[in-house]
Amino acid sequence: MATTEVYLNGKYTGDIENKEEFIAAIKSERFKEPFAGRLNIYYNEELNRVFVESSRGRATRPLIVVKNGIPLLTERHIKQLHKNELSWTDLVQQGIIEYLDTAEEETALVAFTEREITPDHTHLEISPLAMLGLISALVPYGNFTQSSRLSIGAKNQKQSIGLYTTNYHVRMDMDVNSLHTPQKPIVKTVMHDLADYDKHPAGQNIVVAVMNYKGYNMEDAIILNKGSIERGFGRSTYFRPAIAEELRYSGGLMDQICIPDKDIKGYKSEKDYKLLEGDGIVYPEAQVSEDNVVIGKTSPPRFLSSLDEYSLASNIRRESSMALKHGEQGVVDFVVITENEEGNKLVQVRIRDQRIPEVGDKFTSRHSQKGVIGFIFPESDLPFTSRGIVPDLIFSPHSVPSRMTISHLLELIGAKTGSLAGRHVNGTTFDSEPEEKLRKELLELGFRDDGTEIMYNGLTGERFHARIFVGNMYYLKLKHMVANKIHSRARGPIQLLTRQPTEGRAKEGGLRLGEMEKDTFVAHGASLLLKERFDSDKTAIPVCESCGLTAIQDALKDKRFCPVCGDSVEISDIEVSYAFKLILDEFKSLGIYPKLQLENKY
Amino acid sequence: MVHEQLKQYVEKIPNKLLEELEAHCPASKLKKAAEKLCEEYLNANIAPGEAVGLISAESIGEPGTQMTLNTFHFAGVAEMNVTMGLPRMVEILDARKSISTPTMEIFLKSPYNKGKDIRDVALQIKETSTSYFVKEFTINVTNLSIELNLDQEKIREVHTSVKTLAKALEKALVKEASIKLVEGDNIELKLKGKDEKSLNVLYKLKEKLKDIYVTGIKGIKQVLPVKRKDEFIIITAGSNLKKVLELEFVDTTRTVTNDIHEINSTLGIEAARQAIIDELLKVIEAQGLNVDLRHIMLVADTMCMGGSIKGITRYGVVSEKASVLARASFETPLRHLTNAALVGEIDYLDSVVENVMLNQPVPIGTGLPRVIAKK
Numbered sequence: 001m002a003t004t005e006v007y008l009n010g011k012y013t014g015d016i017e018n019k020e021e022f023i024a025a026i027k028s029e030r031f032k033e034p035f036a037g038r039l040n041i042y043y044n045e046e047l048n049r050v051f052v053e054s055s056r057g058r059a060t061r062p063l064i065v066v067k068n069g070i071p072l073l074t075e076r077h078i079k080q081l082h083k084n085e086l087s088w089t090d091l092v093q094q095g096i097i098e099y100l101d102t103a104e105e106e107t108a109l110v111a112f113t114e115r116e117i118t119p120d121h122t123h124l125e126i127s128p129l130a131m132l133g134l135i136s137a138l139v140p141y142g143n144f145t146q147s148s149r150l151s152i153g154a155k156n157q158k159q160s161i162g163l164y165t166t167n168y169h170v171r172m173d174m175d176v177n178s179l180h181t182p183q184k185p186i187v188k189t190v191m192h193d194l195a196d197y198d199k200h201p202a203g204q205n206i207v208v209a210v211m212n213y214k215g216y217n218m219e220d221a222i223i224l225n226k227g228s229i230e231r232g233f234g235r236s237t238y239f240r241p242a243i244a245e246e247l248r249y250s251g252g253l254m255d256q257i258c259i260p261d262k263d264i265k266g267y268k269s270e271k272d273y274k275l276l277e278g279d280g281i282v283y284p285e286a287q288v289s290e291d292n293v294v295i296g297k298t299s300p301p302r303f304l305s306s307l308d309e310y311s312l313a314s315n316i317r318r319e320s321s322m323a324l325k326h327g328e329q330g331v332v333d334f335v336v337i338t339e340n341e342e343g344n345k346l347v348q349v350r351i352r353d354q355r356i357p358e359v360g361d362k363f364t365s366r367h368s369q370k371g372v373i374g375f376i377f378p379e380s381d382l383p384f385t386s387r388g389i390v391p392d393l394i395f396s397p398h399s400v401p402s403r404m405t406i407s408h409l410l411e412l413i414g415a416k417t418g419s420l421a422g423r424h425v426n427g428t429t430f431d432s433e434p435e436e437k438l439r440k441e442l443l444e445l446g447f448r449d450d451g452t453e454i455m456y457n458g459l460t461g462e463r464f465h466a467r468i469f470v471g472n473m474y475y476l477k478l479k480h481m482v483a484n485k486i487h488s489r490a491r492g493p494i495q496l497l498t499r500q501p502t503e504g505r506a507k508e509g510g511l512r513l514g515e516m517e518k519d520t521f522v523a524h525g526a527s528l529l530l531k532e533r534f535d536s537d538k539t540a541i542p543v544c545e546s547c548g549l550t551a552i553q554d555a556l557k558d559k560r561f562c563p564v565c566g567d568s569v570e571i572s573d574i575e576v577s578y579a580f581k582l583i584l585d586e587f588k589s590l591g592i593y594p595k596l597q598l599e600n601k602y
Numbered sequence: 603m604v605h606e607q608l609k610q611y612v613e614k615i616p617n618k619l620l621e622e623l624e625a626h627c628p629a630s631k632l633k634k635a636a637e638k639l640c641e642e643y644l645n646a647n648i649a650p651g652e653a654v655g656l657i658s659a660e661s662i663g664e665p666g667t668q669m670t671l672n673t674f675h676f677a678g679v680a681e682m683n684v685t686m687g688l689p690r691m692v693e694i695l696d697a698r699k700s701i702s703t704p705t706m707e708i709f710l711k712s713p714y715n716k717g718k719d720i721r722d723v724a725l726q727i728k729e730t731s732t733s734y735f736v737k738e739f740t741i742n743v744t745n746l747s748i749e750l751n752l753d754q755e756k757i758r759e760v761h762t763s764v765k766t767l768a769k770a771l772e773k774a775l776v777k778e779a780s781i782k783l784v785e786g787d788n789i790e791l792k793l794k795g796k797d798e799k800s801l802n803v804l805y806k807l808k809e810k811l812k813d814i815y816v817t818g819i820k821g822i823k824q825v826l827p828v829k830r831k832d833e834f835i836i837i838t839a840g841s842n843l844k845k846v847l848e849l850e851f852v853d854t855t856r857t858v859t860n861d862i863h864e865i866n867s868t869l870g871i872e873a874a875r876q877a878i879i880d881e882l883l884k885v886i887e888a889q890g891l892n893v894d895l896r897h898i899m900l901v902a903d904t905m906c907m908g909g910s911i912k913g914i915t916r917y918g919v920v921s922e923k924a925s926v927l928a929r930a931s932f933e934t935p936l937r938h939l940t941n942a943a944l945v946g947e948i949d950y951l952d953s954v955v956e957n958v959m960l961n962q963p964v965p966i967g968t969g970l971p972r973v974i975a976k977k
Contacts, residue, residue, distance in 0.1 A: 519659075522964060525652065525970075527969025531963045534961050590939070590940075592942075
């Protein structure tokens, strides 16, 4: 009989004669100590090799063992589990539940539900929900949506603002948000209970009407009710700390946290420091805004060797305070004065900023139906139902057909039923309350079973011809808020090298008019407008008319001369972009003589 | 020739338009029509200073971004696979010497275009090599010879004979082997000279034999007779315009190839210009896009302006630009700058890019007119 090679953790360890016996022996012994279910075995027919794996870091998943068509987990076990007489580890140690790795999975036949089991099956799925991740399982009615939408819905939930930790008020996290009045979702899945979602919820239950209203919710935008916002919907706090450390430099010099003196290098202005207390730190609950210093700090000069700095001896320290950046504002929330690992004084100031929903803030349901606020209507101008209910949010019906998020619509019905009946609704993927049942219940509660309601135009009072689908829904506020992204510039900082405007919001930069945008100006023949656009770095440079090179202007002596031809030549100013002056310099460094031939324009 | 009433427009409107008007318009309404024509013609003229090149570039470039990158595949046997889409467009505009799928559309004179002997005609055009006619190669080791068992039917099919086949082989293998006709119209090849390596040489000869050109037109790898509307044409893979046009049954006025350089060498630059326009249009229309013909014409004109085809590459059209700075701003700047420095080139700042670099008004549109003062 042919032998089979055996590999333990990828290394050849020996040959066996009867592979079936060997595999069966391992499978029957592996749940016992010392293996404790961490052993996997896989026979590759093509190679005629048996692979035994016991290493760490493999992806494994638990399954119920099935023998002769009967799952080993019985009602008795479940009863014991309920009474806490039995634990998960007991089940694993008894060989009722096995962890399979990806290789062994190939040799197993796993039944999806108990009904499907045939004598050939080796395992049974604990729950079909187990094939989803933790967050994907949080999407209600997940089996009523495209898989890609489910993944997006899960991704959106990760960006939602909720109660990320209960001790946030003593933490110094960078860039975090916290929702003011989070609620438990009405439509839940099993995972909400398993993951203790009630202890860290991330959204709010609101009334949603599926309709268009004045065009402010086209293209995935949403309309919010101003009244709802005033009642606290979507209100959150944004925390950002300012951190300063007293660094030590060579020569016994060090930073100093204090109110900087007026004669210091780079002193801002008196009113920027007005919020500082004697120790150079702002007081808690101070209202701070743009350019306000929150931690005053001075540093020793950068270069000690500079002679004049020695001679002036007195105060040559430079300003290095922590101030609020352009466009920032808030309230000083929490101040910590401490020492870091190196023994330096460390000051942290946490700034809090209340964020009330505004046009441009991003919201989403749990079904990848995200959108930004397009308009906030006063409550009185919004449509209302015949019962007088005004929706908190108006959602565009055009968002549904192409994306096929049926789960979104089911949640509307589910949560409506749940809120009217005063109970939670189970929306677990593959195991949810059926639509028919919810409809029936809704009907019994005195509502139409399809969830639609008669509505009236809030502006005119006229009744809408169509009935509007109205329901409740768990909505999440996402961390992308306009306040952190809004940006504009008219004047501002420029780069040292090119004298062109800086780039990016953080540096208060300009928006680049690029190559292709330039082309549109040329195509329209807007020659002078194009020149004006590119005037950001224009300079006048003196040029020697005899040699055509840039001349030198000595502003102190009010004299101009050419470094090549001396001072007895004609020198004229020409207006070019600073970038062109740079390229002339570069040509010269290449050994190319860029001679400018000047000509009178008029 | 031109009507009395139209005399005053001779200077303003092209003659051809006037002739057309004269031919189609009743004499009584001629004056009014001419007036209207003059107005329309002047409206259609492009204003001086319009950035026609840039608008053409944008008009072709923008739909180009929407083009699917992949080759368009025709399903079924009725059509051949021809490179289309963006790769083909790049091929045309770069004026590549060897294109990825050369094809011809051969139109036939009647009665052939009605389907007479269409299979025969097609096979005559196709380049055929020995292996097509041979049923079996038999190697005789003792004699150091190869016997070719020929398929007589196929020989008849292509209107050739065993003799021509033998002649072709003889011509190609003068040094290596002697050719002899044997009974049953087969061919025997005997190796010339004998040494130890002979057997090896014999095997190599057998392989070489397969690809020897016998008949048809060189370069035409495949033929496909297709019925288009109500006449038969032949679509080919591979192209040889010159040889195909020499065939007596070919309609020389309509037969085309998609190899632009070949058109240039056989029919001249004007034909090549038209070929560029046609090929570009074909690509654009196949993608369901819409670009005005005049933009494409401008591109084709630019490419053919110098009497030879220049691609829109740094070796072609771009190298002809007058301004050093403009050339340097498009690929290999250092090469252009050093070369310009060596000959002391002067940049007169006459075009767009240079002036943008210097932050001067570009001489286009509103930047074009200047004020001239009387001295």
